[in-house]
Amino acid sequence: xxxxxxxxxxxxxxxxxxxxxxxxxxxxxxxxxxxxxxxxxxxxxxxxxxxxxxxxxxxxxxxxxxxxxxxxxxxxxxxxxxxxxxxxxxxxxxxxxxxxxxxxxxxxxxxxxxxxxxxxxxxxxxxxxxxxxxxxxxxxxxxxxxxxxxxxxxxxxxxxxxxxxxxxxxxxxxxxxxxxxxxxxxxxxxxxxxxxxxxxxxxxxxxxxxxxxxxxxxxxxxxxxxxxxxxxxxxxxxxxxxxxxxxxxxxxxxxxxxxxxxxxxxxxxxxxxxxxxxxxxxxxxxxxxxxxxxxxxxxxxxxxxxxxxxxxxxxxxxxxxxxxxxxxxxxxxxxxxxxxxxxxxxxxxxxx
Amino acid sequence: xxxxxxxxxxxxxxxxxxxxxxxxxxxxxxxxxxxxxxxxxxxxxxxxxxxxxxxxxxxxxxxxxxxxxxxxxxxxxxxxxxxxxxxxxxxxxxxxxxxxxxxxxxxxxxxxxxxxxxxxxxxxxxxxxxxxxxxxxxxxxxxxxxxxxxxxxxxxxxxxxxxxxxxxxxxxxxxxxxxxxxxxxxxxxxxxxxxxxxxxxxxxxxxxxxxxxxxxxxxxxxxxxxxxxxxxxxxxxxxxxxxxxxxxxxxxxxxxxxxxxxxxxxxxxxxxxxxxxxxxxxxxxxxxxxxxxxxxxxxxxxxxxxxxxxxxxxxxxxxxxxxxxx
Numbered sequence: 001x002x003x004x005x006x007x008x009x010x011x012x013x014x015x016x017x018x019x020x021x022x023x024x025x026x027x028x029x030x031x032x033x034x035x036x037x038x039x040x041x042x043x044x045x046x047x048x049x050x051x052x053x054x055x056x057x058x059x060x061x062x063x064x065x066x067x068x069x070x071x072x073x074x075x076x077x078x079x080x081x082x083x084x085x086x087x088x089x090x091x092x093x094x095x096x097x098x099x100x101x102x103x104x105x106x107x108x109x110x111x112x113x114x115x116x117x118x119x120x121x122x123x124x125x126x127x128x129x130x131x132x133x134x135x136x137x138x139x140x141x142x143x144x145x146x147x148x149x150x151x152x153x154x155x156x157x158x159x160x161x162x163x164x165x166x167x168x169x170x171x172x173x174x175x176x177x178x179x180x181x182x183x184x185x186x187x188x189x190x191x192x193x194x195x196x197x198x199x200x201x202x203x204x205x206x207x208x209x210x211x212x213x214x215x216x217x218x219x220x221x222x223x224x225x226x227x228x229x230x231x232x233x234x235x236x237x238x239x240x241x242x243x244x245x246x247x248x249x250x251x252x253x254x255x256x257x258x259x260x261x262x263x264x265x266x267x268x269x270x271x272x273x274x275x276x277x278x279x280x281x282x283x284x285x286x287x288x289x290x291x292x293x294x295x296x297x298x299x300x301x302x303x304x305x306x307x308x309x310x311x312x313x314x315x316x317x318x319x320x321x322x323x324x325x326x327x328x329x330x331x332x333x334x335x336x337x338x339x340x341x342x343x344x345x346x347x348x349x350x351x352x
Numbered sequence: 353x354x355x356x357x358x359x360x361x362x363x364x365x366x367x368x369x370x371x372x373x374x375x376x377x378x379x380x381x382x383x384x385x386x387x388x389x390x391x392x393x394x395x396x397x398x399x400x401x402x403x404x405x406x407x408x409x410x411x412x413x414x415x416x417x418x419x420x421x422x423x424x425x426x427x428x429x430x431x432x433x434x435x436x437x438x439x440x441x442x443x444x445x446x447x448x449x450x451x452x453x454x455x456x457x458x459x460x461x462x463x464x465x466x467x468x469x470x471x472x473x474x475x476x477x478x479x480x481x482x483x484x485x486x487x488x489x490x491x492x493x494x495x496x497x498x499x500x501x502x503x504x505x506x507x508x509x510x511x512x513x514x515x516x517x518x519x520x521x522x523x524x525x526x527x528x529x530x531x532x533x534x535x536x537x538x539x540x541x542x543x544x545x546x547x548x549x550x551x552x553x554x555x556x557x558x559x560x561x562x563x564x565x566x567x568x569x570x571x572x573x574x575x576x577x578x579x580x581x582x583x584x585x586x587x588x589x590x591x592x593x594x595x596x597x598x599x600x601x602x603x604x605x606x607x608x609x610x611x612x613x614x615x616x617x618x619x620x621x622x623x624x625x626x627x628x629x630x631x632x633x634x635x636x637x638x639x640x641x642x643x644x645x646x647x648x649x650x651x652x653x654x655x656x657x658x659x660x661x662x663x664x665x666x667x668x669x670x671x672x673x674x675x676x677x678x
Contacts, residue, residue: 174371174374176609176612177371177612177653177654177657178612178653178654178657179612179613179615179616179619179653180612180613180616181616181619181620182616182619182634182653185638186375186378186379186382187378187382188382189379189381189382189383190378190381190382192382193381193382193384194381274494278496281496282496282498282620285498285620286623286635303498303499303502306502307498307502307624310502310505310506310509310510311505311509311510311525313510313514315506315510315511318502318503318506319503319506322499322502322503325496325499326491326494326495326499329494329495329496330490330491330494333490333493333494334490337490
């Protein structure tokens with residue numbers, strides 16, 4: 001269907017006849033979209049006839065999605081609690097509790113240690129927040145770096161095409177052919193051995209190394225998504241129009257293409273956070289993750305340590321870290337899904 | 353079609369050539385075989401090291417080393433592992449067999465259940481079943497395989513055993529046979545496969561039920577289905593002959609891309625359940641920096657991905673008669 005439409009458009013353009021009707025049609029559909037947005041919204045805001053920016057429209061869409069709103073609230077609570085772990089935590093990160101009747105080595109949950117204690121009699125409840133800080137900060141840092149690099153490379157490749165595009169596609173083809181864990185492990189060793197890179201990135205087990213390693217793999221998915229969006233956007237009338245009035249390449253890219261691709265970029269930002277948190281915890285699980293220092297931990301490390309005790313029946317060491325990790329990822333995924341719906345003009349508004 | 357397959361097969365040769373070279377360089381930089389050798393044989397003399405280098409083609413520049421490796425690989429002279437100095441092929445073969453068993457059972461179970469759930473929820477959108485499975489699929493995607501694996505281990509090895517007061521776990525949580533077992537026993541083998549298959553299948557079910565639901569919903573609103581219904585074709589025939597066949601086309605494409613993700617899940621699952629497959633083979637070789645084991649493993653993975661893509665293209669043509677491969 002879409003392909004046929006595309007072909008007729010091209011033909012009309014070639015004949016230099018229908019371009020004005022095309023523009024007219026675009027305006028008509030745009031006003032249509034605005035009208036639906038306005039009639040669905042609050043009357044007080046809509047009556048004035050002001051048109052809403054796509055971003056405001058998306059925000060409004062998002063607010064109406066109940067699941068996504070709940071997920072956002074839960075996620076905010078978890079992220080804030082982990083970024084400022086000393087507020088929710090009851091004990092220090094490396095603090096060993098005094099040996100009492102309820103708190104001893106590997107003691108089950110009790111009033112003194114809500115989630116039980118580990119093999120060094122440390123409070124698991126507090127350690128989950130301290131561990132979450134590193135996991136979530138890695139997730140956010142990687143997502144920001146990967147999305148920035150991926151957006152720029154993807155937009156350039158999609159807009160310019162040619163050799164850069166070919167190189168991008170071949171590199172990502174090779175990497176995406178392997179399971180991500182394999183790519184990460186192989187690249188981890190390569191980056192650690194290259195003389196110049198290793199001085200910048202520090203030790204294999206440092207958090208900085210982990211952030212750079214995950215970004216080095218993570219930007220590719222973003223770049224491919226942005227490239228695809230830009231490829232379809234650059235043929236649209238508004239880009240042609242701005243080119244015809246003499247806008248430069250960078251201006252078109254940063255003022256027109258990237259802002260219009262913001263929806264998919266936001267979605268891939270949320271996917272990158274999930275990917276980074278999962279990759280960090282998977283690597284930690286196998287013993288190749290960051291080691292943030294003596295006694296300090298991450299969610300991946302907590303789960304990895306619980307693996308050893310699972311057959312002894314210390315269920316609290318397994319269940320609580322897993323639950324925090326899964327709830328966080330479920331929430332980010334729901335938020336990402338909500339964003340996708342909100343930015344997609346075709347999504348049905350009746351669902352919310 | 354056969355001509356297309358042959359042509360594509362011929363293309364795999366240069367593709368493999370380039371990718372194996374890149375992988376060779378990457379692994380060669382990352383895990384220096386000489387260093388791994390020294391780590392395992394710390395008191396090796398200078399002459400010993402020189403001899404090791406010459407036997408394994410580690411002299412000369414990287415291109416020479418690659419061609420030396422390629423020559424040995426093609427002539428099936430795969431050498432010995434650095435740790436334990438065991439021949440590579442028998443272990444790799446065993447790992448390949450185990451992974452194919454686990455992978456194909458899990459894929460079959462996962463795809464069947466996943467597509468089934470997707471079809472039912474697309475036929476009754478917004479029903480209770482639809483909401484429940486959509487949410488379930490969402491959670492399923494968000495649960496990393498090692499979390500579901502470790503929770504299943506906990507549940508079957510500890511919780512159920514305590515509830516029922518059994519003296520040994522209901523389902524085995526590691527290995528492919530009990531320790532000390534010899535020979536082939538299909539029942540025991542199946543029992544050991546239940547938990548790993550479940551872990552891998554959960555991921556597949558979650559992904560495919562969503563794909564199927566979205567794809568079938570899209571097809572359901574199409575004009576040709578309305579036409580078919582107007583002609584008076586029975587609902588059942590419409591679903592099987594028209595709707596499902598068209599809905600499967602995009603899924604086949606995604607399936608080929610997904611093979612990497614499934615293999616990733618297999619690696620993790622095999623490690624946790626001590627299922628001696630390709631994933632376990634890779635992680636052990638990686639730990640030991642075992643270059644002679646890593647390279648053939650990589651070749652098999654790349655080959656697997658290329659073949660999966662080829663299979664997807666062929667299936668594509670089977671499902672969509674408009675596509676002619678020749």
